Amino acid sequence: MSTATFSPSTGLTWTVLRLHRLALGVWVAYVALTGTLLLWLWGPGSSGWHITGKCVAGVMNACTATGPGALTYTNLLGLSTSLITLVPAIAAAFAGGTLIGRELERGTAALAWTQSVSPARWLAAKLAAPAAFLVVGTGLLVALRRLVASRASDLPDNQWFTDGVYGSLGATAVALPLLGLALGALVAFVARRVIASICVSLALTGIVVTALGALRGRFWTTSTVTGDVHQGYRGFTGLLLDEGAVTASGARVADPLCRADTSCLTRHDVTGFYREFQPASHFWPLQLVETGILLGLTALAVTAVFALLRRNRRI
Template sequence: MSTLSLSPRSGLTWTVLRLHRGSLWLWTAYVVLLAGVLLWAWGPGVSDLGIVGGCDPGVANVCTAKGSTADSFHYAVSFADTFLSLLPLAVAVFAGGALLGSELEKGTAQLAWTQSVSPARWLTTKLALPALALVTGTALLVVLRRQVAAAAPGLSQSQWYAGSFEVLGPTAVALPLLGLACGALMALVHRRSLRGAGFGLALTAALTAAAGLLRPHLWPTEIRVGTVAQNYLRFTGEITSEGAVTASGAHIADPMCVGKSACIAEHHVTGYYREGHPPSHFWPLQLVEAGLLLALTAVIVFIAYRILRRSVAA
């Protein structure tokens, strides 16, 4: 059978699976461990949380859990969130090092290209198999994480604007794919496992941070304006900015004039505003950001293929 075959029991696919079987087992263990932690949090973890306070799904930190499972629940969710957040970086290191960088450095990739395996097919298989595993495993974990959030909606760990945005939607699936693409690109650029892993990690971290900074601007915000007497109106969701409103309608930094008529008159303050994203903006923000991340991933993969083609032709 031709080495170009993508049959799971022969050819290039089987070779890649066999070569990276240790990484596959590690990924399986990762998914099973986090799934077990989230299943516990979803079931026994919420059974005796002992919620105290007036829980409001739209407001962070208005209620707390004081029951026998409260501490364990918080540790379990924090553990899962941390490992999900670090996944894109770990994938970038793997892709830049063991997946591609090591073979390019040792020359085994070039050897495969001389044995009827085209460079493009080699790279496609190298990226497609990890991508499939990442999408399948991460999607499962996101579904479980959302079930945990739905079971305890009043707690801050269940509210996306309280710091859990990246683990509650399709963005969590798109980010590891970005890490895979960044690691692959850096491996092809540097052709060294350590450099590929290191630069892949750095590029992924930079792009992930940039996505977080860009996020508030991906969807139109809403503004709540209150009079001087009302002060700041309650805003449910993620607040992106707040301050005072002048007679001309301009938004300025709060001059801290509460109860000071002279100060209010001096700064021409007529009210106060809060601007941000209400809870209903979760899915628009998630879908737009995930779409942008996938588009960026596609661009990086395209560049990787171009670099591969040029290196082979050189």
């Protein structure tokens, strides 16, 4: 890196963009290609097929797409969802590697700080520029993904409570990459090695995603449907959280798995069955709560990064 790389006269933001122009070009291409795929799915890709079968509440695969191009549509729909949900990992790896980790490992960050650029301004520019592109790019992809989902909302792959789909249809898809970026920067300041930073950043981002998935159903008030021993488990539309048997006292117990055996049900005091779930209408409340959690964690991570920066400058 030349001594003029971080000259204040050229603007820190412009300098960061120029320094990481390859990564910026890859990101723009990533968004453009994924966006083109989504537009195809919304338009030509959805022509020539129709949804068949009665869409039964509580049965994930009750609706299917048939006709010419249906299989291609389904496969590419899954691909587009994966491309959106991969963005947090991409952000974490980029921040832990090229954006921050490489600068610290090579010592070029310290060089920049000697050229009338304060460490705090350097770090702020390093994080703000990619964060802006992440928000704009991911926000565009989420908008297009929702457009595709509205075209065939009965398909399982377009319903938010289907595994893997939730993270591509709402605000969490925009907030999670910001957390990945912050975690990558934080790990880079701790590890100060590119490979280690990338690996740990990816691991931490995966832990956050897994934890949120496990806790998501409890972020908002749940609903319950019950049926007697003749009705069994009643159908519903939404995210299943728990199910089992109900006793005469109203207690919830594990299903004894003997619904057809009256004597077995009597022996276990089973009078019905229940299902606890998040209804489909709770999508946005869940999204807003989870987005708030993600932004809070992002703020904490960024605060920790600046604290480490100040401590390192004093050493």
